[in-house]
Amino acid sequence: MLTRLPRLGVSLPRLLCNPPARFVSQSKPSGSAGAASVTELHPPEEKSGHGEVSPYVKNPDYHGFSRDPVVDEWNMRVGFFFGISVALVIGGTFIHYLPDHGMREWARREAERVVLQREQEGAPLLSEYYFDPEKIVLPSSGEQ
Amino acid sequence: MLKILIPTLMLIPTAWFAPPKWLWPLTLMGSLLIAVTSFSWFKSTSEVGWTTLNSYMATDPLSTPLLALTCWLLPLMILASQHHTHNEPLNRQRTYLTLLISLQFFLILAFSATELIMFYVMFEATLLPTLMIITRWGNQAERLNAGMYFLFYTLASSLPLLVALLILQNTSGTLSLLTLQYMSPMSLTTHADKLWWVGCLLAFLVKMPLYGVHLWLPKAHVEAPIAGSMILAAVLLKLGGFGMMRMMLVLEPLTKEMLYPFIVFALWGIVMAGSICLRQTDLKSLIAYSSVSHMGLVVAGILVQTPWGFAGALILMIAHGLTSSALFCLANTNYERIHSRSILLARGLHMVLPLMATWWFFASMANLALPPLPNLMGELMIITSLIGWSYWTLALTGTGMLITASYSMYMFITTQRGPLPNHLVALDPSHTREHLIMALHLLPLILLILNPQLISGWVN
Numbered sequence: 001m002l003t004r005l006p007r008l009g010v011s012l013p014r015l016l017c018n019p020p021a022r023f024v025s026q027s028k029p030s031g032s033a034g035a036a037s038v039t040e041l042h043p044p045e046e047k048s049g050h051g052e053v054s055p056y057v058k059n060p061d062y063h064g065f066s067r068d069p070v071v072d073e074w075n076m077r078v079g080f081f082f083g084i085s086v087a088l089v090i091g092g093t094f095i096h097y098l099p100d101h102g103m104r105e106w107a108r109r110e111a112e113r114v115v116l117q118r119e120q121e122g123a124p125l126l127s128e129y130y131f132d133p134e135k136i137v138l139p140s141s142g143e144q
Numbered sequence: 145m146l147k148i149l150i151p152t153l154m155l156i157p158t159a160w161f162a163p164p165k166w167l168w169p170l171t172l173m174g175s176l177l178i179a180v181t182s183f184s185w186f187k188s189t190s191e192v193g194w195t196t197l198n199s200y201m202a203t204d205p206l207s208t209p210l211l212a213l214t215c216w217l218l219p220l221m222i223l224a225s226q227h228h229t230h231n232e233p234l235n236r237q238r239t240y241l242t243l244l245i246s247l248q249f250f251l252i253l254a255f256s257a258t259e260l261i262m263f264y265v266m267f268e269a270t271l272l273p274t275l276m277i278i279t280r281w282g283n284q285a286e287r288l289n290a291g292m293y294f295l296f297y298t299l300a301s302s303l304p305l306l307v308a309l310l311i312l313q314n315t316s317g318t319l320s321l322l323t324l325q326y327m328s329p330m331s332l333t334t335h336a337d338k339l340w341w342v343g344c345l346l347a348f349l350v351k352m353p354l355y356g357v358h359l360w361l362p363k364a365h366v367e368a369p370i371a372g373s374m375i376l377a378a379v380l381l382k383l384g385g386f387g388m389m390r391m392m393l394v395l396e397p398l399t400k401e402m403l404y405p406f407i408v409f410a411l412w413g414i415v416m417a418g419s420i421c422l423r424q425t426d427l428k429s430l431i432a433y434s435s436v437s438h439m440g441l442v443v444a445g446i447l448v449q450t451p452w453g454f455a456g457a458l459i460l461m462i463a464h465g466l467t468s469s470a471l472f473c474l475a476n477t478n479y480e481r482i483h484s485r486s487i488l489l490a491r492g493l494h495m496v497l498p499l500m501a502t503w504w505f506f507a508s509m510a511n512l513a514l515p516p517l518p519n520l521m522g523e524l525m526i527i528t529s530l531i532g533w534s535y536w537t538l539a540l541t542g543t544g545m546l547i548t549a550s551y552s553m554y555m556f557i558t559t560q561r562g563p564l565p566n567h568l569v570a571l572d573p574s575h576t577r578e579h580l581i582m583a584l585h586l587l588p589l590i591l592l593i594l595n596p597q598l599i600s601g602w603v604n
Contacts, residue, residue, distance in 0.1 A: 006193075056572065062575070064577030067192035087179055
């Protein structure tokens with residue numbers, strides 16, 4: 001990686017500028033597989049030369065999508081419209097207005113309202129009995 | 145369900161027949177429309193747990209957030225991959241897109257599967273596109289080794305899962321989650337039953353990964369191209385967590401004795417993986433170990449089997465998916481400029497790329513679980529339920545949170561703050577595309593602060 005420093009405008013000692021034979025691969029990387037060795041050395045060049053040219057040189061409004069300025073512009077619009085305006089805004093509104101499934105939010109609001117009401121009345125918040133004692137029917141002690 | 149699956153499948157012909165100039169905008173548009181349509185799963189239309197039910201697939205409050213995350217991630221992957229593939233031959237670009245789309249297809253089927261064998265088959269099926277992405281589009285020679293580790297760790301651990309599922313089918317007569325959820329606990333007393341318990345969970349523990357069987361993760365995440373790292377960190381790890389949560393249904397009474405060594409590994413993994421992060425010089429490796437640490441917390445949360453543990457695990461999985469993917473995208477913006485993953489080569493970046501520094505800040509703060517982001521909410525719920533299981537876990541989880549904060553701050557300060565080094569003289573300005581990716585990662589995370597019940601499962 002340090003061999004790429006010349007591209008960034010730093011001048012290097014001669015040993016790195018002229019790779020000796022001890023580097024592993026002398027062949028150019030084949031196009032689609034990429035370099036198996038990381039020692040391909042590009043000569044230091046200026047921005048408008050034959051090395052890696054910044055896309056901002058030809059297209060100052062480069063958005064990062066494509067070298068073709070028209071496609072670049074449209075791709076940016078597609079991304080922002082469908083990503084932000086449709087997905088986040090419209091999708092977010094849809095999610096915000098989803099119904100209260102299982103009435104959970106209602107239950108929380110109702111509980112808070114009832115607690116407030118009972119505190120104001122001075123009544124206990126919950127009765128001790130889980131069941132209503134008057135509804136419990138016990139067999140009389142005389143029967144089997 | 146089909147209104148999302150069929151468009152996803154149709155994205156593959158889109159990728160192959162689109163005119164070359166419009167390939168990436170078209171697939172981006174298609175995937176974003178699918179992502180919006182996937183929000184319809186959040187509307188639960190039935191009173192029972194399962195919605196959108198058909199013979200093979202259903203969604204419930206556990207799988208819906210993960211499905212939405214999967215569908216949300218495809219457009220983000222397309223955005224992130226556009227730059228590094230722009231010099232490749234056209235057919236190779238189309239193949240790359242096909243691999244990403246097929247991954248989304250398999251993941252949707254995996255998360256929505258009601259039958260465990262279908263889940264297993266889809267779980268395995270996701271390995272193939274990921275392996276191809278890592279080995280064919282990775283940048284260094286180590287990608288082959290990384291692919292082997294990834295493939296064989298997961299394959300070897302999932303073979304016991306297949307055997308365990310077949311045993312389950314034999315004993316209980318069904319593998320449908322709809323029926324299994326009502327099954328009474330089996331009598332699991334023999335040593336063979338204990339091995340069966342391990343077999344059920346081992347695949348998911350390796351996938352999560354549990355510390356101890358996590359060796360594949362740093363290799364795979366580092367050597368993968370950006371889309372590979374994103375899908376691995378955001379969704380494929382969560383397949384493990386999701387699988388564990390589903391299997392807990394049937395592993396009933398054995399879990400409370402068998403979980404001890406695994407919780408110990410998980411909690412120790414939080415501390416150890418976090419500590420290793422502090423010593424990393426490779427940025428992607430740092431983020432990868434950070435994933436191991438967070439997933440250790442998720443594993444612990446799932447294994448204690450409490451409602452808060454499950455809810456916290458699910459919240460943390462979604463929040464970590466978005467955060468970790470955002471961090472990998474940020475690391476990729478560095479890599480595309482200096483072609484190195486070293487954390488030291490590109491320092492002091494807030495002086496030259498201040499807007500990107502803002503995204504770095506948000507992503508790092510999300511990683512260290514800053515309130516009110518859901519990262520913290522998930523972690524707090526897990527830690528609380530762990531304390532209910534044993535007070536002593538607080539020592540490890542507390543130390544873990546401290547170390548997480550340390551390495552997140554370390555990563556932010558090293559890449560952004562400090563003096564700009566002299567060798568950085570020609571960095572491209574941040575692309576609009578890069579800002580869009582970061583916004584699409586972090587804005588949903590911030591919006592989830594306002595509506596956490598979307599991702600908290602059955603607990604409101």
